[in-house]
Amino acid sequence: MHRMNQETLNIETSGRGTYDISSEIQSIVNKSSIKAGLCNLFLQHTSASLIFCENADSTVRVDLENFMANIAPDGAPIYQHDMEGPDDMPAHIRTILTQNSLTIPIINGRCALGTWQGIYLWEHRTSGHNRSIIITLQG
Amino acid sequence: MHRMNQETLNIETSGRGTYDISSEIQSIVNKSSIKAGLCNLFLQHTSASLIFCENADSTVRVDLENFMANIAPDGAPIYQHDMEGPDDMPAHIRTILTQNSLTIPIINGRCALGTWQGIYLWEHRTSGHNRSIIITLQG
Amino acid sequence: MHRMNQETLNIETSGRGTYDISSEIQSIVNKSSIKAGLCNLFLQHTSASLIFCENADSTVRVDLENFMANIAPDGAPIYQHDMEGPDDMPAHIRTILTQNSLTIPIINGRCALGTWQGIYLWEHRTSGHNRSIIITLQG
Numbered sequence A, B, C: 001m002h003r004m005n006q007e008t009l010n011i012e013t014s015g016r017g018t019y020d021i022s023s024e025i026q027s028i029v030n031k032s033s034i035k036a037g038l039c040n041l042f043l044q045h046t047s048a049s050l051i052f053c054e055n056a057d058s059t060v061r062v063d064l065e066n067f068m069a070n071i072a073p074d075g076a077p078i079y080q081h082d083m084e085g086p087d088d089m090p091a092h093i094r095t096i097l098t099q100n101s102l103t104i105p106i107i108n109g110r111c112a113l114g115t116w117q118g119i120y121l122w123e124h125r126t127s128g129h130n131r132s133i134i135i136t137l138q139g
Helices: A022-032 A059-071 A088-097 B022-032 B059-071 B088-097 C022-032 C059-071 C088-097
Strands: A004-012 A017-020 A037-043 A048-054 A101-107 A117-123 A130-138 B004-012 B017-020 B037-043 B048-054 B101-107 B117-123 B130-138 C004-012 C017-020 C037-043 C048-054 C101-107 C117-123 C130-138
Touching: A004 A022, A017 A059, A022 A037, A022 A117, A022 A130, A037 A048, A037 B130, A037 C101, A048 A059, A048 A088, A048 A101, A048 B088, A059 A088, A059 B088, A088 C048, A088 C059, A101 B037, A101 B101, A101 B130, A101 C101, A117 A130, A130 C037, A130 C101, B004 B022, B017 B059, B022 B037, B022 B117, B022 B130, B037 B048, B037 C130, B048 B059, B048 B088, B048 B101, B048 C088, B059 B088, B059 C088, B101 C037, B101 C101, B101 C130, B117 B130, C004 C022, C017 C059, C022 C037, C022 C117, C022 C130, C037 C048, C048 C059, C048 C088, C048 C101, C059 C088, C117 C130
Parallel strands: none
Antiparallel strands: A004 A130, A017 A117, A037 A101, A037 A130, A048 A117, B004 B130, B017 B117, B037 B101, B037 B130, B048 B117, C004 C130, C017 C117, C037 C101, C037 C130, C048 C117
16 A cells, blocks of 8 residues: 545535535545545534435435434523524534544445445535535555 | 555344444454554445444443434434335434444554454344445555 | 554543543654654543544533433433443443544644644543543554
């Protein structure tokens, strides 16, 4: 193993919801021409996260939103931290319950995702944000 | 650092529950003869996950099941996604709350787990499934 | 990519709460003189975890504690596993809901955290413990 590439991917979100970034990540792997190795994604934020999720039926992601809204409701009186509004603290909770760093194997030049797996950026703030993901490829 | 090995481990589950895969993973590390490095496990599914968990008292894993059943109950009327039955959406929720990719250091040819740590595949569907884990070793 | 360093960081906690370890990790990166690569942190315990969290307003971490106390209360009658007291099983639940292994890119000799990201050890037991983190640097 002799190669390492790093680059940054910026994603402009339009507010709370999941954004499929699988093809953007695969494009970066293609460009590197690494055929076997690992791909690490690191999201530099505390109010958005990265998940692997079912990529066929979009109601899965609707249900995930509703699940999170249930266990970490916006504006709950229990929160002390609400400087940036009722969605501020729930965004931090949703982030620590999911991930900010994902590592994916590369096999035959492809992110070796399962048939039903997609890579999603999950924006937890209600307003849109510019989110940075550092991609480190090893091969 | 000059070596990288990749292989796939298939685990046949018999339905919902935790399966200790620590010794299977250690066997793969042994075979590689890598003495110092990293081991990444990547589970290619969206309704099962990987966790590090206490390996001594099995009631820990019973309690984890009950915890998940409480916060993401099967067949809850809130779910829109139920194509594959009442355990379909809860399986996706349990997956995003845990992990699909784990990285473990290798020291002296061993996965450097703590004394009480085991590596578990957690099947979230009530019926058995064939689950694939890609193991990438770097040393 | 030709280098790999491993070492262990021990943190003595004084009981439940979050401990900022960002500067300890950066010191280890500095000492290695790796300028570009990856840093993996692996916590060898099942009743403490690692998170990336907002590092500016400490009420975020107070709210995270309260959130966890709400969904996994100490001494809940549902738990079978309580050998080490009412905080024993909740500590395992909090651990599986967060992480034990984090991978962070290194860019220009720095852990490439976002502006508001800190790396925290989260002690989930009410009493103090000695916690071991294995740090693997690749560059």
